[in-house]
Amino acid sequence: MTKPASPAAAVPRRVCILRLSALGDCANVVPVVHTLRAARPDMEIGWVINRTEAGLVADLPGVECLVYDKHGGRSAFRALKRQLAGRRFDALLDMHASWRANRISRLVSAERRIGFDKRRARDAQRLFVRERIPAIASRHVVDGFLAFAAAVGAETPVLDWRVPIPDSDREHAAALLDVARDTRPILFISPCSSHGMRNWAADRYAAAADHAIRAHGMRAVLVGGPSAAEQAMGDSIAAAMQESPTNLVGQTNLKQLLALFEHGRILLTPDSGPAHMANATDIATISLHAATDPRRSGAYRSRELCVDYFAEAAARYRDSTPDALKWGTRIEDDAGVMGLIPVGAVTTRIDQAMTQA
Structure with missing residues (x-):
């Protein structure tokens, strides 16, 4: 025992x-x-x-x-x-x-x-x-x-997510963003999780990005890994936008992605690796939750900015409440679950983050 x-x-x-x-x-x-x-x-x-x-x-x-x-x-x-x-x-x-x-x-x-x-x-x-x-x-x-x-006796927590980033990776990130020329505040969109059912729809990411550009003079930058699914999502978001984003999907490794985030004001992402990596920087992270419980996996340093529709998903797909579900439950068995999150809930968080900045 x-x-x-x-x-x-x-x-x-x-x-x-x-x-x-x-x-x-x-x-x-x-x-x-x-x-x-x-x-x-x-x-x-x-x-x-x-x-x-x-x-x-x-x-x-x-x-x-x-x-x-x-x-x-x-x-x-x-x-x-x-x-x-x-x-x-x-x-x-x-x-x-x-x-x-x-x-x-x-x-x-x-x-x-x-x-x-x-x-x-x-x-x-x-x-x-x-x-x-x-x-x-x-x-x-x-x-x-x-x-x-x-x-094991280390009782004083150190809430530090930083990892070493080589100067060469920071230089690569700065060159990709052309930060010397374009000084607008950056909204990064990392739209894909390794669990596809956690992803929001491309047209909704596009609408949120257009709002950030028009309401706050931001620059929208799409990021992600080199997989075909991530490339397709980036292309779909760019095609659905009325404004023009910068598409850097597939152009960075993990350290270079962190170096990009060091230049950002806001990161918009589902429950994903980048949502948690970003805790290593000062970026405000808006993480999207309907398939997963943000009390378990929300971006830790930006929990007040989580968009939380997990209770709605629990009621619709499990006839339950978040507290009644077993810890760690994911509602990833229906393609419509992330559709519970409306664009307005996300643009409100963008406005909130820009007000706090």
Whole structure:
């Protein structure tokens, strides 16, 4: 039987974090790294993480990414096993509850093995750990992650999402935006989540962008990854707009995307990796929620700007309320769920963000 975790007498020196993906979740683990290192600057952290997400966090001070390629099958598992062979950690922070992560966790040798509390755990994670973080009132994933740091004695949270960004990436971002010539405040639109049912419609993004340009003299810049779906969404938004946006979809890596956000006033996005990455900058993030609960996954530093239609989705598609649904429930089984969010709710948030700036 697993027991509640209790802070150790001293913050341990060698810690293994197990969080493979997704991009937004890994971005939200970064404050845990800063919290642990603030409590013990000489801490050595091994982070078992998927290859794509490692591109964001691999150069954090004191962190060694133990990269696992989730598309690599048995050979990837064997490669990770070789990386972990002979290593011994003081504590394993098992921050990924899945059957894949359970199997991987068995490769980690650690004196303490700490997993999620009952509400957050799933896929029988309890069988692979010896302790659990205490139950906390907050639903947000960030607060759940920070409870792991507290469980090993790092009790003062450091709400810092920053990762090192090379000068070359900042220079690339500035060149893409031509910031020396165009000084208008920027509305970035990152329209796609890795879960397609979380995406808003292209014509609605277009209407919100047109409003930002006309009402606030902003510049609309479309960003995203190189996938065909993201390229198509960017093209669709640009075609639906009456004003002219700058389309940079597919033209940046993760660090360069962060460097772009450093120049922005507002980011408009669904519940996505960029929504959480943007916590590393001063940009105001308007995240769109009908398929997911913003109390769990809203952009942490801009929670007051979340557009929240999760209650409407719960009523329509689950005949329930957000509080009655199990923690972590996603309403991603109907293509119309994000259509519950009207353009006016988003333009109101744009107006609010520009007033606060």
